[in-house]
Structures are given as structure tokens and as C-alpha cells.
Amino acid sequence: MSVTSSQPRRPHSGSRRDEAARLAVLHAADDLLAEHGFGALTVEAIARRAGVAKQTIYRWWPSKVEILLDTLIEDSTKSLPVPTDKPTAESIRGYLRRFARFLTRDPAGKVLLALIAEAQHDPETAKSLHKRYLDPRRQQERDMLARAIEAGEVSPGLGPDATIDALVGPIVYRALTGASIPRGLVDTLVEDLLRPRSD
DSSP states (O other): OOSSSSOOOOOOOOSSOOHHHHHHHHHHHHHHHHHOOOTTHHHHHHHHTTSSSSHHHHHHHHHHHHHHHHHHHHHHHHHHHOOSSSOOHHOOOOOOOHHHHHHHHHHHHHHHHHHHHHHOOOOOHHHIIIIIIIIIHHHHHHHHHHHHHHTOOOOOOSSSHHHHHHHHHHHHHHHHHHHOOOOOHHHHHIIIIIIOOOO
């Protein structure tokens, strides 16, 4: 669980949150999701594990989804930043490898997978996930790809959004189904979809 985030926090109603209690809630949500899954995760259980009152959590977050989104945003900002300088095929390849590790080994990756799954049948979860996490990250990934194209490092045959979907889609699918993500998969995706410049 990261302690700091470069992204502004979502405003919450109620009194100003105590930072130690806030982090305890985020840690508790992470741990309980990993131990019991999304369906069994409750605000009551989070409150017990974090040592705070349930009413306090509800003053700060309207639902367990918003707690998990705060966890996801903070952790991925630290452990899975989108490259911002000197875009190359190799930096994109490295980002995709880190993404695969994030989904399969990082507790926050499990949070992302759980929210993606929940979003398939809960429109409010889908809306929050897109607004707070998927759409901002997609824009960062589009910028990364655009800089690499402009620098002549890659020449994808698809448009930006389709390219990003084709790169991350197989990785997410394998993680969602519990399959391993071989290193060669990322290499093949980069070579076939980005057509890196040959030096």
C-alpha cells in the first residue's frame, strides 16, 4: 500500500480524515479482498480489521467500491506508473511486463481484476471505475503511445485506442482467468502490434 499519491484525492463528505485511520482502512480492504474475495468483502469487516467505526467509513466513502478505488489509485500510481519520458518500444514493453506482474502478484492488481469483474454487472461500479481509474490511465497510455509514434520509435497499424486494447487485452484476459502470463506473450504483442523501428 503506497502512502502518497501524485493524483488528487477524491473529495469526501464528513470531517477531515485522520491519515492513519485512512491508511488502515485501505490496507484492511486490500487484505480482506485477497483473503475472501469481492463478494464477501463488507464495510463492516473493513471497519473491524481497520479498527475504526463503520459510521466513520461511511462518512469518508459511500461504498466498498470507492474504498477499493482509492486503494487501486494510490498503489498503481506508485508501482505501475505510465512512462512519461523518452518513449521507445522497449519502454512500452517494460510497462507491459510490469502490468502483467501487477495483475498477477500485486494486491492492487487483484483489486483491479475484482473491480473489472464487478463492473460487468453493476453499472455504478463500471461508471466509477471508468471515471476514476480506467479513463485517466487510458489517456496516459495514449500519450505514451503518441510520443513513441511521433519519435518514430513505433509504427502501429491500428489506431491508438485499438492498439492499447490489443496490447493490454490479452494480459487482462489471462489474469482474469487465472492463467499465467508468459514473457513471450508481451514480446509478441509488442513486435506484432507496434512494429518497432529496427536499428
